[in-house]
Amino acid sequence: MSVDLVQSIPELRAVLTPRRGKGPVVLVPTMGALHAGHTALIRRASELARNEGGGAVLVSIFVNPTQFGPAEDFQRYPRPLAEDLAVCENAGAAVVFTPSAEELYAANHSVRVEETALSRGLCGRDRPGHFPGVCLVVLKLFWITLPDIAVFGEKDFQQLAVIRRLVRDLNIPVRIEGTPTVRESDGLALSSRNVYLTSAQRQAAPGIYRALQRGQELHAAQPDLPAADLVAHVSAALRQIPESSLGYVAVVDAESLEPVSGPLLHSAVLAAAVQFGTTRLIDHIGLV
Numbered sequence: 001m002s003v004d005l006v007q008s009i010p011e012l013r014a015v016l017t018p019r020r021g022k023g024p025v026v027l028v029p030t031m032g033a034l035h036a037g038h039t040a041l042i043r044r045a046s047e048l049a050r051n052e053g054g055g056a057v058l059v060s061i062f063v064n065p066t067q068f069g070p071a072e073d074f075q076r077y078p079r080p081l082a083e084d085l086a087v088c089e090n091a092g093a094a095v096v097f098t099p100s101a102e103e104l105y106a107a108n109h110s111v112r113v114e115e116t117a118l119s120r121g122l123c124g125r126d127r128p129g130h131f132p133g134v135c136l137v138v139l140k141l142f143w144i145t146l147p148d149i150a151v152f153g154e155k156d157f158q159q160l161a162v163i164r165r166l167v168r169d170l171n172i173p174v175r176i177e178g179t180p181t182v183r184e185s186d187g188l189a190l191s192s193r194n195v196y197l198t199s200a201q202r203q204a205a206p207g208i209y210r211a212l213q214r215g216q217e218l219h220a221a222q223p224d225l226p227a228a229d230l231v232a233h234v235s236a237a238l239r240q241i242p243e244s245s246l247g248y249v250a251v252v253d254a255e256s257l258e259p260v261s262g263p264l265l266h267s268a269v270l271a272a273a274v275q276f277g278t279t280r281l282i283d284h285i286g287l288v
C-alpha cells in the first residue's frame with residue numbers, strides 16, 4: 001500500500017473525505033526528521049484505527065515557524081522528506097500532509113491561541129511564544145483534518161498537557177492519545193535535535209535521564225524528602241554533565257504542572273531541560 005502525499009488543504013480534504021465513516025481518522029502531527037519515537041506514534045495510530053474498524057492514519061509533517069523563537073533553530077531544523085515518507089509508509093500511514101508555511105498561514109494572520117496556565121512554567125518560561133505557536137498550529141491541523149483521534153508523545157509532556165487542555169476548553173471533538181517516550185539503549189530520549197550533538201555531547205547526553213532516574217530512586221527511598229531537596233540533588237547531578245549547561249530542573253504536580261517544593265502528596269513529574277551548545281534537550285520522569 002503506498003502512501004498519499006498531499007501538500008494543499010483542498011487536496012487533503014479530497015483524499016480524506018472518501019475515507020471518513022470507515023473507522024477513525026487518526027492524526028499524528030510531527031515536524032518531520034522522523035525517528036523511532038515518531039514510528040511508535042504512527043504504529044499506535046495504526047493500531048487504534050485497526051481496532052476501531054479500519055480508518056486512516058494521517059501524518060502531518062510541518063516545521064511550524066510560529067512555535068520557534070527568533071534565536072532558535074527553525075532554519076536549520078532537519079527536513080529529510082524522502083526518508084520521512086518511507087518511515088510513514090512502513091509504519092502504516094495512509095496519508096502524509098506536508099503543507100508549506102504559506103498554505104497554513106496567511107501573510108497577515110492575526111489570531112492567537114493561548115493556554116494560560118499549564119504553559120506558564122518549564123519550557124513555557126524559557127521559550128516565550130512556543131506554546132501559543134503549538135496551540136495555533138495544532139488547532140489549525142485539527143480544523144483542517146477533522147480527526148477522530150490525535151496521537152502525541154509523552155516525551156513532550158507539557159505540550160501533551162497543554163493540548164489536552166486546549167481540547168477540553170474549546171470542546172474540540174477529538175480524542176487525544178499519549179504514547180510513552182522511546183529511548184536509545186543508553187537512555188537518551190529520541191529527538192530530532194539529537195543529530196545536532198557533537199560526538200562528545202552525544203556521549204554525555206544520557207546523563208540527563210540518569211540524573212532523573214537517580215531523582216526517582218531517591219524519591220522512592222525517601223518519599224518524605226521535600227521536592228526542593230530532590231531538585232537540589234538532581235540539579236547537582238545535571239550540572240556534572242560535561243559539555244552542558246542546565247536550563248531548568250523542577251518537580252511539578254502531574255495535573256496542574258504547578259511547581260512543588262514541599263513533600264510530594266500527589267503524583268508529580270521531575271522535568272529537566274539541558275543545553276548542549278545551541279541544542280536544547282528536554283526529558284522527564286514520573287514520581288508517584
Ligand code: AMP
Pocket residue numbers: 029030031032036037038040041151152153154155156179180181182183189190191192
Ligand atoms: P516533533 O516532530 O518533535 O514535533 O514530535 C512529534 C511528536 O512526536 C510529538 O507528539 C512528540 O511528543 C513525539 N515524540 C518526539 N520524540 C519522541 C520520543 N522519543 N518518544 C515518543 N514520542 C516522541
